[in-house]
Amino acid sequence: MTGRRPGRTVLGYPRSDGRVGIRDVVAVVYLVECARLVAEAIAVGRDDVHVIGFGGCYPSAYARLMLERLCTHPNVGAVALVSLGCEGFDRERLADVVAASGRPVTTLVIQQTGGTRATVAAGRAWVDGVRAGSAAARTEPIELTDLVVGTICGGSDGTSGITANPVVGRVFDRLVAAGGTAVFEETGELIGCEHHMAERAVTPQLGAEIVARVEKAAAYYTAMGHGSFAPGNAEGGLTTLEEKSLGAYTKSGGGPIHGVVTPGQLVPSPGLYLLDVVPEGTPRWGFPNINDNAEIAELIACGSHVVLFTTGRGSVVGSAISPVVKICANPETYRRMSEDMDVDAGRILEGRDGVDDVADEVLELLHEVAGGRPTASEGLGHREFVLTYKSSEPAGPACLPLAR
């Protein structure tokens, strides 16, 4: 691959399913909002202990799938489930799935453990024990092409589609050409690009699926009353949803599109995949994703080891579980917020470098991040996580023509 030495590896954490992690996180998982404070108190003060969870009291097949995927994600080494005791979430099933993956898992039920203080103490003691025990180690050599790399744009402006997004597109083209795996999102932010995308699909059936899924997204957002478009997008120079789409679309590069996945569906084989975040059927539950963090969680649940986040206006978020690399599109934003950014892609706009130069920098940085270097958002302690009620159905065979 251009921009790095052939065969260059870093060491990752081997997992029982054959995947390799680039972080070794203990996930503390609240199973209803009522257990969130206890989960946070168990994790507080520890960089490698992240809180995720689901706030709802009533069962959700989507939330169950998401938490199963996240708790068995290669970046996760152990899991503590925190239950109030009376919520609807099937904690036994989730614990079984985690145990079957070979990871240490415990379930702390607040109503059985003696309340807040006792459960926090029990949880912290368990985490201490896991960390003191047979610690996972970076022993497995991996290359960038062994990773699943996701991408999202947030806080986009008129520069995003000119600088940072084409940089990610170039990175994806190189990774996928070298045998790597990349995931871009999302159908609701690609309205207007569907026919162009369909031409890149590896089969006509997949192309037809892409068009149908974007049409579904347009209908869904129309029912919601407005598109995936925030006031800041307009203040940054974007006028219409299709203009925002056009900029977002450049993150996908120019190569063949190998498949479509839905939230929680693991990317099956190397290639370039579109994540369709919009549920099937009649619109319900509200917006498909209420913010960027919900979408990052879905990219990670599909297997993303790391997420490339492009921003023009200046998003500061990171994520639980997987590192987020912030690529700033707008040179003025970068100067104002450089501490929150990993890469200054706005320099393309000022003629200081080209798209390929910045893509080289991103590939080098990905290598270092895979080896353990903290990203800007990791260093600042950003570990946002959002999971809400929604539905998700796995994409069918027409969407995954190369699946083995």
Next chain:
Amino acid sequence: MTMRATGAGTGTPEERPVIAVTLIRLAEGDSVLVAARDLEPGPHRTSGGDTVVTREPVALGHKVAARDLAPRERVVRAGMAIGSATRLIRAGEWVHTHNLASDYITTFAHRGGER
């Protein structure tokens, strides 16, 4: 993308001043250009090598009409339609929510998306 162009004028190429490109034409045939920095009204060099006279201040990342656009004409950026003109737009005008609308779904913005 070449972001600086050698300005026209007399003298050898080496002697001509380098004029910063301030309006980016993302694809041949585009009807709008993108401001590479905050622009005052006046003549500005495009990445296509020509000059467009902007009629009002235009902020970084915002768009300028490359030519006159008729009402309901599809507006093209980077070779793809980004909506339709809602009224006559003159060359050099700022193009935004006041004169361009989506062909798909209404844009939600505070104060018309002014910065």
